Amino acid sequence: MVQFHIQTDSEIPASTQLYNQILFAIASRQFPPGHRLPSTRQLAMQTGLHRNTISKVYRQLEEAGVVDAQAGSGIYVRDQTQDSNAKSTSPLLEQNPEAYKIVQTSLDELLRQGCSLNQARELFLAEIDWRLRCSAQVLVTVPAHDLGNGEVLMRELKHALNIPVQLVPLEELGKILDQTRSGTVVTSRYFIAQAEEIAGPKSVRVIPVDIYDFDEEIKIIKQLPKGTCLGIVSLSSGTLGVAEVIIHSLRGDDLLVMTAQLGDNYKMGAIVRSAQTIMSDQASCAAVKAAIAAAREDLIRPPQLICCENFIVTKSINLLKRELGLE
Known part of the structure; x- marks a missing residue:
């Protein structure tokens, strides 16, 4: 069972702390689609917050389009993939009856x-995927206040997909899609509702990716001796x-706990x-290693460095590859 904790002496409002923790549980699939969230009574007992x-x-x-009441x-996690598929297919059939006849x-x-249905399906998909791969662009979008989150997503997708990936602030996504409507928008499940609202009317698909649940790192944190820095x-900054x-x-x-955003050399030191x-993400790992090497003469014992392998789960990467025809 996911445990939520409210830091009473934090400058972050209690409601924001709880909101972010629930979003993380959903984005990392600890609360999968269809999962019933705890009742207000259960959460009140666990967190001490008023119902x-x-x-x-x-x-x-x-x-935000993350859950359904x-x-x-009760309150249930919404299946964003089904929502996206429903929005992108049904209106298309209604608006293009002649095109549907051509497909038939x-x-x-x-x-x-002599083709079987499966063989015909593969032929159609191969042609569609090839055209998408040649003409489409992948746009990673996140809110402007945390472009670092999008930078992490973009770097991993570039490495995994081996195609150009562009980072676009969510606030500018509509303007970018007005200039070119071919492509795929990719975002974390944190921001899927906002991205769908912008891209849906422009007939651009949005694919959510699931972030890594950091299960191995959490196990390490649980085992650290009391008093560890x-x-x-x-x-x-959002991840921090x-x-x-x-x-x-x-x-x-x-x-x-001490935190530093990549580029803040004072806090890093x-x-x-x-x-x-x-612990660091892959994007920051080299910089942390360099900082440790630079300070080695001042250190009695260098800190243990744990670089998280991925930010996006492998299942999401594989799904995106199939959607873009890269497999």
Whole structure:
């Protein structure tokens, strides 16, 4: 069972802390599509928050398109993939009846020539995927206030897909899609509702990716001795904020947590000199290693560096490859 913890002495409002923790649980598939969220009573007992505050957080999640409230039943994680498919197919059939007839005629002709339905499907998909691969562009989008999150996504997708990937602030996505409507928009499940609202009317598909659940790193954090100074370094300020809340929920005040965003050399140096263990994303790993090497003469014992392997789960990468015809 996912445990939520509210840091009462934090400058971050309690409702925001809970909202971010639930979003992380959904984005990392700890709460998969169809999962029933805890009742307001259960969360109130776990976090100490008033049930009205928890109800407000659930309303915000519903407004963001992340969950559905079912009267008399509870709050459930929405299946964004099914929503996306429903939006992209049904209106298309209604608006293009003649095109649909052409598809039917072409399929009938392939069947007459001896193709099976599966073979015909593969022929259609191969042609469609090839054209998408040649003409489409991949746009990674996140809100402007945390472009570091998008930078991490973009770097991993470039490496995994081996095609050009462009980072676009969510606030500018509509303008970019007005200039070119071919392509695929990729974003974290955190921001799927906002991206769909912009891209849907322009007939551009949006594919959500699931972020890594950091299960191995969480196991390590649980086993760290009390009093350990733990450093967290990331390209994304949003990731750092969520990491602080989650670590505090796991260990409370047992650990001293220090964070630094890639590029903040002062904080990075402080972490290298104080922390016994440092965790970083792949984008920041080389910089942390360099900082440790630079400070080696001042260190009695260099900190243990743990570089997280991926930010995006392999299943999402494979799905994206299939969608773009790269397999």
